[in-house]
Amino acid sequence: MVKVALLSCGAEYSGVYHEIQKAIEMVGGELVIPEVDLQDVKEVDEEFGIVVKGGDLKLMMARAKSVAEERCDADAAFVATCFRCAEGALVRNAVRKYLQDFRVPVVAYSFTERSKAANFLLRMEALVNIVRRKHLLARTKHEGITVGVDSGSTTTKAVVMIDNEIIGAAWRPTVDIIETADKVLEEALTKAGVKLSEVEVIGTTGYGRFLIGKHLNAGIIQDEITVGAKGATFLAGKQRGDVTILDIGGMDNKAITAHDSIPDSFTLGGICAGSSGRFLETTARRLGVDIMEFGEMATRGDYRKIRMNSYCIVFGMQDLTTALAGGAKAEDVAAAACRSVIDQIVEQQLQEITLREPIIEVGGTSLLKGLVKAVREALGMEVIVPKFSQFAVATGMAFVASGVRGESKYEVSSRVA
Amino acid sequence: MKVRYFVLSPDAGTTPEELVFRIIESGFDGIVKETCFGAIIEGEDERVDKIAEILRGEYYYVFSKERGYSIGDKRICRAERGGGARTGFYQIEYESEFLPLIAEAIKDFKIEKTKKPKNVIVHPINSLILADLVERSGHKPLTMMTEIAKLVRNPEIDAPPRNITTEDVIRGLKYASIEMPSGIRGRLGVWDELIQNAEAGLVANYEYAFGCAGCTHNDMLIYLIKQRGIPFIKLDLPRNQEEAKKFVEDIFVFLSSLG
Incomplete structure (x- = not known):
């Protein structure tokens, strides 16, 4: 049984604690609450270098320390705090980084009262598989x-x-x-x-x-x-060492950090279509071009020439349409759409992981040259697109x-x- | 049915075992559990409250507050919930550090019990010390524990461990929009009845608060107490005996002023 330490603040009061527990049990894991003393809680500000007000956030950090120091029997950690809590976001990220330094597989998540077991399931399954199928x-x-x-x-x-x-x-x-x-x-x-x-x-x-x-x-x-990470490192010839895998899919996206092909942290998009390939498909359709042609077109454009006020597939598209009506070049619009997708991922998701070079971009959208260019420019990092990347x-x-x-x-x- | 914690001041000469013995000796016919900090008892409301009255009369260093969960409730049992202590345990552990000062301060204090009890909301909402002092003065403390008791004993809800559901979080929208985290809105949804029924407020600044009071945005409750326009007092937790004496005096003077 893979033991998953639950490090959370607010879950019990958001009505989602049992949903997290259900997801862990559904994938054959066991929920663990690390044992700590009050003294541990009092020392976390110093240990983590973050001074927060919430007692439960301090407790979360103390529990993470217990996992890292192997004072509690846990194989992986699920770090979760309320969506829209600034302190929670800060601590969630600090705890995630801290555990990664100790090579503890970890995934961070921010929930709302609407989060259900189904939202946690894929993440839990991957977390459990990282431990249980590490040998594979x-x-x-x-x-x-x-x-x-x-x-x-x-x-x-x-x-x-x-x-x-x-x-x-x-x-x-x-x-x-x-x-x-x-x-x-x-x-x-x-x-x-x-x-x-x-x-x-x-x-x-x-x-x-x-x-x-x-x-x-x-x-x-x-x-x-987990298999996507393995496929990407194999195809890119990077099965050893550190990498980040970026897969912008049709309906969601994944960013995974891995060491020696074993994922140690990941983040999934999936709430907003604006950060998925669907946004690019819609834009291509509006421009009246095939999606592959759209990718080529975007490499010739300049995203700076288009003003976009929203990443939303509806309102962002409205911005692009307005630009076209104002005489903007299709190439610039295509480039702006590509930039918009990666910007949303950078601004709203990549805080949940620590990027490591090189970036291996995979999935169908990795064939869109304009998107790869946008990723390279936005991240300022080496981006590899291996052969068969769409089949990673x-x-x-x-x-x-x-x-x-x-x-x-x-x-x-x-x-x- | 009511459940109560009895927490011994760490410097008390009495052991939890002796405390349990005294509870049984006094004729209590409910469930008694010895713990590392004292005891937990469960039984008929009046009998449980009677034990609190007896023990407070005999031992100035025994403090008591209600508890939401029944003794042995699997939803918070370490064996069932993955090992570690629940968040509320740290609240008791933290407040225990102040009990020697408070106990010494109330030792010779002549407490006059009111004949006109008022509903006094406390902040932190799960405070042992504040709930205890309110009860000693004859008033009724409004705490999260009583609300949790209603939730966890409702057989129609299945959202362990606290049975706080999306409905509670949505009720919290009365006080804060969706721009506030769900964790505080869930708490606000449960506090709603307490806030509305409060006739006075007792607020103390705690360096640490956990569980039901463990949210970063917990101080929102102070704002809501002020908004109600009810009498309230705000104090700092004492750091020495002199401050403890003043802390206790200020609280009892305030509580007696309520009628």
Whole structure:
């Protein structure tokens, strides 16, 4: 049982404590509350260098110290405070950084009273898998014949790997989840020249992972955060050392920091479509160009020439439309849309992790050159877009599946049992 | 049904075991649990309150406040909730440090019990010391513990550990918009009845407050007490015996002025 230390302030009074607990238990974890003394609480200001007023925030820091010093039996930590609490945000970030220094896998989250177990589930699943499946993520060489299927919100991808090489890959827009997965799998196998009967293990990931996992009789089902990180480091040839993986998806986005391919912290967007590929698709449609052409177009534009007052897919789009009506060049509008997406991620999400170079950009949007340019400029960091970057998650799944060859169905989360 | 903490001043000559023995000896027929700081008892309201009266009369160094949860409630049991102490425990631990000063200050103080009890809201809202002193004067302390008791004993709500739900947080919008964190709005939703029913306020500056009073925005309660236009007194926790004497005197003078 993976023990997850809950370091939170406000959860009990926001009505979300039991939702967090439920999510931990649903992924086979166990909630742990670290034991501390009042004296520990009194010393945290000095230890962390932050003076806060709230007693429960001080207690949260003291409990983090207990985890870091291994005075409590915890494998990972979930750090959560109320949304819109400035002190809470400050402490949440400090605690997250502090635990990372001690190599404790950690995820930070700010909740509202509307947060439900479903909001925490993917994060908890990834956190638990970082610990429970560390050995699979740490492998540096793929062996055998495996397939990874990534049932994403916008597209479904499949990758066939044989002995550390991708020999077939296919994708389609996700329509009917099972039907799309079947077609993509068939296409990837055809391209690879491999029969389904020859495949040793199929691994499934993404939004539809449990549904298609059951349908395809998957040997392993795993969250897209951990396998995505593995796929990105493998494709970029950065399986050793520190990296940050950025995956701006169709409906959400992920930023993951990893060391030796093992994620140690991550943040997920998903509340606002303005920080997802959907915003770019909508802009491309307004400009009357194909999404790939849109990406090229954006490289030729200057985002500074367009005034955007909002990241919102509605109001931001209104700004772009107004600019076009005022005679703005389509290239500049495309560049502004790309910049808007990364700006929102920088301003509202990246505080939850500590960026480490290089940045490996993956996912379908990594093929949009204008977006990659915007990411590079906004972060001021080296950005790598590896070959097959749009298949990083499916590749990671195929890679991880290689580690369970010869085993009976791998421990599947209770969520699908 | 009522639950009460009895907390011994750390320098008291009496042990928790002796305290428990005295509770049983006095004929209490409810549940008694010995703890590291004293005891917790659970039983019929009047009988539980009677024990508080007896112990306060015999031991000036025993302090008492109500508790929301029943003895053995799994929602706050260490074995069930993952090991560590709940936040409210640190509130008691912190206030225990001041009990020797307070106990010495009330030792020879002649407390006159009021015949016209008033509802006195305390800040921090879960304070042991303030709730205890209000009760000694015959008034009724309005504390979070009584509200938590109502919540956790409601079988129709399942939102452990405190049964605070989205509805409570939404009720808190009466006092603060969604620009305020949900944690304080959830508290405000529960405090609402206390704020509305308060006839006086007793406010003390605590360096540390936890649990029901553990939010960074906790002092909003002071503002709301002021807004009610009810009599209130604001004090600092004492750092020495002289300050403790004044602290206790000021509180009892204020409470007796209420009628």
